[in-house]
Every structure is written in C-alpha cells, then in structure tokens.
Amino acid sequence: MKIFKYIVVSIIILVLLVYFLFKSMVLSPPVVDNKIKTELPPVVKYDSSLLVCKDSWLHTAKGGIYELYVTGDPYEMGLKNGLLTKELAFKQEIHFVDFIRSVVPSETTLNYLRYFITLFNKDLDEYILLDYRKEIYGISEFAADEFDFIGEKYHRILNYHAAHDIGHTLQNMNLVNCTAFGVQNEYTTDSSLYIGRNLDFSAGDAFAKNKIVVFCKPSKGYAFAYVSWGAMIGVLSGMNEYGLTITLNSAKSGIPLSAKAPVSLVARDVLQNAKTINEAFYIIKGYETFVSESFLVGTDIDNKVVVIEKSLETTALYESNESKLVLTNHFQSEELKDTELNKQAIDEGCSKYRMELTHELIDNNDSINHLKMVDILRNKNGKGGDDIGIGNEMAINQLICHHSVVFNPSKRLMWVSAFPYQENFFLAYDLNVVFSDTFDVRKNSIIIDSLEIPASDFYKTGKLDKIRDYRSQLDTLRKYINLNISLPNDFIESMLQINPNDFTGYYLAGLYYKSRNKKTKALSFFKKALDCEFPRKVDKQVVLDAINNLGEFK
Numbered sequence: 001m002k003i004f005k006y007i008v009v010s011i012i013i014l015v016l017l018v019y020f021l022f023k024s025m026v027l028s029p030p031v032v033d034n035k036i037k038t039e040l041p042p043v044v045k046y047d048s049s050l051l052v053c054k055d056s057w058l059h060t061a062k063g064g065i066y067e068l069y070v071t072g073d074p075y076e077m078g079l080k081n082g083l084l085t086k087e088l089a090f091k092q093e094i095h096f097v098d099f100i101r102s103v104v105p106s107e108t109t110l111n112y113l114r115y116f117i118t119l120f121n122k123d124l125d126e127y128i129l130l131d132y133r134k135e136i137y138g139i140s141e142f143a144a145d146e147f148d149f150i151g152e153k154y155h156r157i158l159n160y161h162a163a164h165d166i167g168h169t170l171q172n173m174n175l176v177n178c179t180a181f182g183v184q185n186e187y188t189t190d191s192s193l194y195i196g197r198n199l200d201f202s203a204g205d206a207f208a209k210n211k212i213v214v215f216c217k218p219s220k221g222y223a224f225a226y227v228s229w230g231a232m233i234g235v236l237s238g239m240n241e242y243g244l245t246i247t248l249n250s251a252k253s254g255i256p257l258s259a260k261a262p263v264s265l266v267a268r269d270v271l272q273n274a275k276t277i278n279e280a281f282y283i284i285k286g287y288e289t290f291v292s293e294s295f296l297v298g299t300d301i302d303n304k305v306v307v308i309e310k311s312l313e314t315t316a317l318y319e320s321n322e323s324k325l326v327l328t329n330h331f332q333s334e335e336l337k338d339t340e341l342n343k344q345a346i347d348e349g350c351s352k353y354r355m356e357l358t359h360e361l362i363d364n365n366d367s368i369n370h371l372k373m374v375d376i377l378r379n380k381n382g383k384g385g386d387d388i389g390i391g392n393e394m395a396i397n398q399l400i401c402h403h404s405v406v407f408n409p410s411k412r413l414m415w416v417s418a419f420p421y422q423e424n425f426f427l428a429y430d431l432n433v434v435f436s437d438t439f440d441v442r443k444n445s446i447i448i449d450s451l452e453i454p455a456s457d458f459y460k461t462g463k464l465d466k467i468r469d470y471r472s473q474l475d476t477l478r479k480y481i482n483l484n485i486s487l488p489n490d491f492i493e494s495m496l497q498i499n500p501n502d503f504t505g506y507y508l509a510g511l512y513y514k515s516r517n518k519k520t521k522a523l524s525f526f527k528k529a530l531d532c533e534f535p536r537k538v539d540k541q542v543v544l545d546a547i548n549n550l551g552e553f554k
C-alpha cells in the first residue's frame with residue numbers, strides 16, 4: 001500500500017513538473033508598438049481579385065497563385081501580411097494539421113510529438129533575428145482561434161517556421177529530394193545565367209494548391225521576392241532587387257539536441273541583406289543551424305552560381321569549374337564531401353543518380369533558355385530516357401513538388417509554377433516592374449503574359465490525372481491490406497497497368513496477396529518489384545525482407 005501511494009505521489013509530482021516545465025517554455029512575443037494595429041486602415045476590396053491595405057495588397061492570379069506585396073517595418077509588414085492573407089493562412093493551417101494527422105493518426109503520439117517539439121524548440125527565439133520575430137508576431141495577430149489547442153498563436157506560427165527542420169531531423173532526410181541547377185555562357189541562348197529548382201517538399205496536394213508569390217519592400221535591407229504560403233516569412237526560393245537568388249536543398253544531418261536557426265530564415269536574411277556571394281557566405285556562416293543544408297546562391301553582380309554548404313559544424317563554399325552547376329542532396333565541397341554522413345547519403349540514396357541525370361539532360365540540350373529550363377525540371381524519366389516508374393525519387397520530377405521556379409538574375413525575371421507540381425503553366429514576373437516607384441497594381445498586372453510558359457502535354461492530355469488516380473488506388477490498396485478486406489478481382493491488374501515500372505505497386509500487391517494467404521501470387525509480385533528501379537537501398541531491402549518472410553509464412 002505504501003509503495004502504491006509512493007508511486008501515485010511520484011506520478012503526480014512528475015506530471016506537475018512536466019506541466020510547469022512546458023508552461024515555462026511558451027515563448028513570449030517580442031515587445032513592439034501595438035498601437036499600429038489599430039491604426040491600420042481597413043482592407044479595401046477593389047474587385048474580386050484585389051485586396052488593398054494602405055500601400056500593401058493581395059492579388060489573386062490564375063492557377064491558384066496569389067501575389068502579395070508588403071512594405072514597412074517588420075511588425076507592420078507582419079500585420080499587413082496577416083490581415084491580407086488570414087483566410088489563406090487559415091486554409092494552410094487546416095491542410096498542414098490534416099497532413100500531420102494523416103502521418104501520425106494516433107492522438108497519443110501527436111501529444112507526445114507536441115511535447116517533444118515544445119521541449120526541442122524551447123530556445124528557438126534566441127536564434128531568430130528580432131526583426132523576424134516581430135514580423136511573425138504581426139502575422140500571428142490574425143492567426144485563427146481554431147488552432148489554439150496546438151499552442152498560443154505567436155508560439156505556433158514561430159514553430160511552423162522550424163517545421164522543415166524538425167521534419168528533416170525526424171525523417172533523417174527521407175522527407176525531401178530536391179533538385180536545382182544553374183547554367184550560363186555556352187549552355188544558354190544569350191550566355192546569361194539561368195537557375196532552376198524543384199522544391200520537392202510535399203505536405204499533400206491541398207497544402208500546395210494556394211501558393212503565394214511574396215514581394216517585400218522592407219524599411220531595412222533590399223526588396224525581394226519569394227515563393228511561399230500563408231503565414232510563412234522564411235525563404236525556400238527567392239530573388240532580390242540586385243539579382244541575388246537563393247534556394248535550399250537539404251543534406252544528411254547529424255542529430256541535434258536542441259533547436260537552432262531555421263534554415264528558411266537564414267535564407268531570408270541572405271535575400272534581404274546580401275547582393276554578392278561573399279556577403280551571402282558570411283551571413284550563412286554566422287548562423288547556428290540544427291540541420292545540414294545546401295544554399296544554392298546565384299548573383300548578377302558576380303555573374304555565377306555557387307553552393308554554400310552548411311553542416312552542424314562547418315560552412316563551406318563549392319564552385320563548379322564549368323558553366324553549369326547541379327545541386328541535389330549531398331555535399332560536394334572539399335571540406336564536406338568525404339564526411340561519413342555525406343558518404344552514407346550518397347551510398348544509400350538517389351542524390352548522386354539525380355545529379356548525374358541532371359548533368360546528362362543539360363548536356364543533351366543546346367542553347368538553354370527559360371523554356372528548356374522548365375523542360376529539364378519536368379523530366380520524369382531516368383538516365384538515357386529510361387522509364388523508371390513515374391514518381392520515382394530518382395527522377396528530377398517526382399510529381400510531388402510544392403513549387404518549381406526559374407530565375408534569370410541579370411534581367412530580374414522569375415517564373416513560378418501553378419499547381420499541380422511543375423506540370424501546369426509558369427507565370428513570369430519582372431522584379432524591375434514590381435518594385436518600381438510608378439507601378440500601380442490597380443492599373444497594371446505584374447505578370448508578363450508574353451513570357452508565360454505553357455502547361456505540359458502530360459498535363460493537358462490527362463496523363464497526370466491517371467497518375468493521381470494510380471496514387472489514390474495505392475492508398476486504397478494500403479487501406480484494404482490493413483483492414484484485411486478483399487478487393488475486386490481486376491483492381492490490382494488494372495492499377496498496375498497505369499504505372500507499370502513503379503516498384504511500389506508490385507510490392508503492395510505482394511503484401512495484399514500475402515494477407516489473403518496466397519503465397520505463390522505474393523511471391524510473383526515481389527519478384528516483379530525487384531525488376532524495377534529502387535531509389536534507395538532500404539526500399540529494395542524491404543522487398544527482399546518480404547520475400548524472405550514468405551519462407552516463414554503459413
């Protein structure tokens with residue numbers, strides 16, 4: 001009885017300690033002049049596509065792209081952003097939470113994950129510049145009440161900026177497989193520098209539908225543009241008024257013990273405050289980050305593109321000795337290329353394959369311009385044009401990307417893809433026009449219609465719809481396997497005909513027939529899976545393990 005009481009008292013004390021520990025970890029908003037919130041004029045709706053707040057505005061473009069222009073000091077920019085995009089931010093938060101629930105359906109696990117993130121990010125604000133905390137606070141003033149169960153508004157919007165890094169850490173690099181490259185001189189039509197990238201980070205199609213092209217004219221620093229979503233001020237792909245571009249590609253990381261600076265906010269600092277590669281390097285070097293990352297930086301002033309690589313301990317510069325540079329998901333510099341983590345990433349994954357494939361496609365194209373840049377970014381095949389299964393992570397285009405973008409720094413041009421993925425049209429923007437003192441959004445469009453890149457034939461002919469049906473059928477197959485329910489006789493065969501070189505379909509078919517006690521048929525599908533291309537060693541090993549397990553299967 002005494003032992004029981006001791007255990008009960010110990011549990012109560014532990015619970016109280018944990019409670020007060022987490023309560024004390026709630027990050028306090030920065031001190032700002034709150035009077036400005038009441039001084040903001042109401043949003044004026046000029047037409048069905050344009051909202052204006054003072055000198056800032058939100059325009060609805062075609063293809064699910066929104067254009068946001070904000071100016072002012074940090075807190076003011078945040079307020080205007082939050083006010084103009086609060087409905088979009090609300091939708092994004094719904095989609096993001098739904099995505100997390102789909103990945104972690106257990107409420108108990110979600111609660112543990114929430115506590116882990118709170119503990120992990122307890123000092124997050126110490127690594128974020130005050131100006132960015134003020135801007136995030138301004139946005140959070142208009143955050144939805146519906147998600148207060150996750151956390152206090154400022155706290156959760158701040159933490160969302162570390163979502164990429166947390167996911168990177170927990171998934172240990174299986175979350176994203178991005179590809180980026182730059183070409184110039186003999187590779188391009190006019191010798192100028194072109195840079196392209198696919199952001200192959202997917203939180204689901206719903207999350208990717210309403211992307212925002214943000215144009216910022218801050219009171220301090222340079223004007224800049226970047227591709228984003230509601231409530232996100234961090235940069236994953238962007239260009240500033242001096243023609244400096246920056247994009248992010250993740251690399252294999254060690255395991256950190258606490259939060260540091262989110263890499264998207266490091267990139268934001270570069271975009272807002274650098275115009276040369278040297279300036280970008282010293283900004284990035286000055287940060288502590290808790291994931292390894294490669295920053296692809298191109299500039300008009302330097303007329304070249306480089307990779308600034310950052311591990312948890314080292315910052316290094318990689319330059320190509322050719323007029324082309326390719327970046328996937330491993331380090332290339334002398335300082336970092338031979339580290340154990342990097343060699344492991346190359347050996348176990350498909351980063352090296354995608355790099356070699358991208359070089360092959362560049363070399364096979366004569367006189368590259370913005371159109372051919374997009375052709376490369378849309379390529380769904382393997383080396384030599386092999387069909388490796390549509391959606392394979394070995395391909396440059398895996399049909400999962402949040403956005404695809406092309407930059408021409410010398411002309412300040414950027415092209416941004418409309419949903420879905422990179423298959424729909426690309427809208428063209430001229431930063432010289434957007435940031436000119438004479439531009440008036442009520443009279444002029446910021447889109448350069450003559451430079452729009454049309455949708456792909458794959459999209460226009462309905463082939464993309466078939467692949468999306470295929471993915472839906474894979475989800476159905478997984479569900480039926482888990483529930484041990486029979487499928488119609490022709491379901492699997494018709495599904496596999498859509499994407500006949502994708503190992504995933506054959507592997508799941510094998511699991512299904514194993515669950516139906518049909519060992520011979522299960523084995524035949526597992527063997528068909530082995531004839532396909534696997535992006536990672538672990539993927540092939542899963543199939544081999546399934547075959548070996550059949551020997552014990554009764």
